[in-house]
Amino acid sequence: MQVKAERMFFSEPLALAAGGSFADYELVFETYGKLNAARSNAILICHALNASHHVAGLNEAGEPGWWDNMVGPGKPIDTQRFFVVGVNNLGSCFGSTGPMSINPATAKAWGPDFPVLTVEDWVHAQARLADRLGIACFAAVMGGSLGGMQALAWSLLYPKRLAHCICIASTAKLSAQNIAFNEVARRAIITDPEFHGGRFYDAAVVPRRGLQVARMIGHITYLSDDVMAERFGRLLRDRDPDEAYRYTFDIEFEIESYLRYQGEKFAGYFDANTYLIITRALDYFDPARAFAGDLSKTMAQASCRFFVASFTTDWRFSPARSREIVQALLACDLEVTYAEIDAPHGHDAFLLDNPQYHQLVRAYADQIAINLGLSA
């Protein structure tokens, strides 16, 4: 499936949680499948930290989408009957207006002056894109991790604009430990001398070391202890396991090589200011805060049906976090199905092929289609 990104320009100011508003922004998006005459078969896919609008198919560079195993013709989210929208969030670095874009007030890159954004801000921006695409109500809004938070926020902010919320490997708020990992990542970036207070574009440099460390930290939290042990164990880099150690601080173990490789790859394509903005949006997400921490009262704003899933070895957003969401939904008498999927891969499992996981999503999507009267 060959896909092409589209752009949409928005001139009406978007009020932000941080105060003020943002005008004249562009969102990059992709769509797959066809919107039906009733405009009832649209599914919005929300992306996580480092992903983009390119959800499925092959883009012009020949790269597969980040959720290509989930979305596409004949996939669990079948684009032969659903019209799927992937959108790059405001403040991201894959084409939508973000810190790398030119600030019209200064004719320079926004850099650190780009506003701090929240999950709710993104959802409001996505709703405007839906308006322009002629989608009054999504059949489903779906996401994993930070994307799941956006799906949850949709159910609270626009309860009449989605029939189903599919929230995978997510949480209703970060734990202190989650925020702590984000803060380490941000400090790595901010204290990199090449960050230049966020104005590194002007100096034509990239805070690569900060980005690398940030990504290494993040990556550790995406994997389970077991999967790391299985894939890397105490394997030595380019040496037999029984060879003598080198007794240096260079790469000795395979896991070090892997993390550095991931860090370097990431620093080559991801924007440092975007990393700060997105991790902050994660930290701030806490819809129950407006209800004195009562998640049940919070979820009472919602009226759609929910599919919630977690993965047994995910310690970043553990099953206990998903169960809190389910418990709140049950207290509100809302329709919910919850799966706790036995997978060894940790948080990353939501992006991977897992027969039980994909069969469940497929079965749930089939029910959405049946209820909408969509043909197979």
Place this chain on the structure above:
Amino acid sequence: MSKQPLRPDLALIAEWIKPGARVLDLGCGDGLLLDVLQRERAVRGYGVEIDDQALLACVRRGVNVIQANIEKGLSMFGQGRFDVVVLSMAIQATHQTEQVLAEMSSVGAQGIVSFPNFGHWYHAVSILQGRMPVSREMPYQWYDTPNLHLSTPADFEQLLAKLGLVVLQRAFLANGKAVNWLAPLRATQAIYRFARA
């Protein structure tokens, strides 16, 4: 969707549930009971199931299902939020039988439990012949059975009383048909509806 007939004990349980009731079905299996109740009695509810394949079967029927181990507690389901909590042909396989029954009665206004009657005369005959009974309701050999806590109707009623629960309705089935005369000996399955005293 499904036209498959309900197991006799489930058909009886379905009759005992009032239209429009809020139902929690513990160990709901493939979700058939809830499916039937939703379609025929406008019941609203959730299944609870631990098994992956059964969970998938529920989703395929459009039955709301929560993947959880009922023996790890039912606190997720709140207090008194359901009209009826069902546990069909599963109580004999629970470890924390007493706790599960007690929690059922706090989660819902009423509980309905069905179980195989260990007091069936055939079981006694089998034991008198020196062998553990193997029957349609308990088709397992002694070494591979999931059943841990087998009981007779009298045993079950004694536990209900101990937990301060009163019997609202009871029924006995033998091979799917109602039995009244000498039921404790002739019934293969017993079904109870109960509530807090």
